[in-house]
Amino acid sequence: MKKMIKTIISVIATVLVVNVLAPLHSVTAQENKAPEELTIGFTVSTLNNPAFVFLKDQIEEIGAENGSTIVVLDAQNDAATQANNMDDFIQQGVDAIIVNPVDSAAITTSVEAANAANIPVVAVDRSSDGGEVLSVIVSDNVLGGQMAAEYLIEVLGENAKIGVVEGVPGASATRERGEGFNNGAEGKLDIVASQTANFDRAEALVVTENMLLANPDIQGIFAQNDEEALGALEAKKAAGLEDVVIIGFDGAELALESIEDGELDATIGQRFDEMARLSLDAIYKYYAGEEVEEQILAPVELITQENIGE
Numbered sequence: 001m002k003k004m005i006k007t008i009i010s011v012i013a014t015v016l017v018v019n020v021l022a023p024l025h026s027v028t029a030q031e032n033k034a035p036e037e038l039t040i041g042f043t044v045s046t047l048n049n050p051a052f053v054f055l056k057d058q059i060e061e062i063g064a065e066n067g068s069t070i071v072v073l074d075a076q077n078d079a080a081t082q083a084n085n086m087d088d089f090i091q092q093g094v095d096a097i098i099v100n101p102v103d104s105a106a107i108t109t110s111v112e113a114a115n116a117a118n119i120p121v122v123a124v125d126r127s128s129d130g131g132e133v134l135s136v137i138v139s140d141n142v143l144g145g146q147m148a149a150e151y152l153i154e155v156l157g158e159n160a161k162i163g164v165v166e167g168v169p170g171a172s173a174t175r176e177r178g179e180g181f182n183n184g185a186e187g188k189l190d191i192v193a194s195q196t197a198n199f200d201r202a203e204a205l206v207v208t209e210n211m212l213l214a215n216p217d218i219q220g221i222f223a224q225n226d227e228e229a230l231g232a233l234e235a236k237k238a239a240g241l242e243d244v245v246i247i248g249f250d251g252a253e254l255a256l257e258s259i260e261d262g263e264l265d266a267t268i269g270q271r272f273d274e275m276a277r278l279s280l281d282a283i284y285k286y287y288a289g290e291e292v293e294e295q296i297l298a299p300v301e302l303i304t305q306e307n308i309g310e
Contacts, residue, residue: 032287035068035280036067038284040063040069041071041094042071042098042100043086043097044073044074044075044100045171046199048076054273055276058272079107082110083106086114090113090117096120096286097122098121102171105130107123107128107129108131109130110131115132121133124137125139125275129172133294134283135279138296139270140297142176144268145179146180146181148181149183153184158188158189160219161219162192164193164195165197166196166224167196167224193211193215195211197223197228204227204230206235208232208234220244222247226248228248245266248264251270259303269302
């Protein structure tokens with residue numbers, strides 16, 4: 001009798017492992033599907049950022065060219081809203097999800113839920129701290145942050161006093177851009193202030209105003225995205241500080257226009273068109289039974305008035 005009970009327990013345990021735990025560690029295509037057969041959900045962190053509007057437009061355009069159905073939901077920079085977006089896609093039974101996380105830690109539970117539903121997830125521009133993603137499509141944010149530091153050193157010289165306007169706390173892009181910038185600045189730049197503005201222009205305006213009031217000798221500002229850089233630029237103008245050098249990160253259209261007009265000094269340009277293509281390619285390869293790289297880095301470049309348009 002005891003032997004029979006042990007056997008039954010062993011069988012139940014095996015069933016639980018196979019049917020409950022396994023999907024969290026392995027997402028396997030049930031069948032090959034052509035791009036035109038696929039419905040793909042895309043939850044974007046916010047459509048208040050022109051860079052992400054461009055990313056959305058590119059995903060929709062490339063998806064349409066391949067005959068795929070693209071469903072877009074805006075998380076409005078709120079992790080709870082994005083969790084609802086992910087749940088909606090899972091309930092709809094989409095074939096794949098592309099997620100641009102608001103918060104890399106908070107999205108973990110939703111990624112795990114998609115894993116359990118055997119729906120492949122691609123993370124774009126920001127990664128997920130947990131769960132299993134098919135691929136992470138990001139710019140080399142660490143390198144970009146380092147390039148921003150090197151630019152400020154080149155323009156302002158060593159020991160220049162710098163303010164940093166940080167992105168959303170918890171977002172991988174915030175961590176990585178900060179890491180790269182700190183690596184490049186170590187022993188060469190004097191970071192006198194660093195504060196989050198959540199990748200938001202209006203918040204960056206207020207944060208920069210306060211920074212400049214508390215540190216009137218700031219010579220340069222690294223804003224971790226272009227929306228923040230444009231907010232910092234407004235604060236710089238309001239304070240009448242013509243010599244403060246500002247560099248952003250994204251390569252968004254409005255930032256490029258500002259650089260061309262001689263206002264914003266520089267940005268680290270991302271290739272959102274390339275990230276959109278790579279995100280969809282990962283899904284198409286998956287449903288074609290091909291191998292997909294776990295992480296794909298899209299190129300970044302320093303853009304100034306000297307090289308804009310090249």
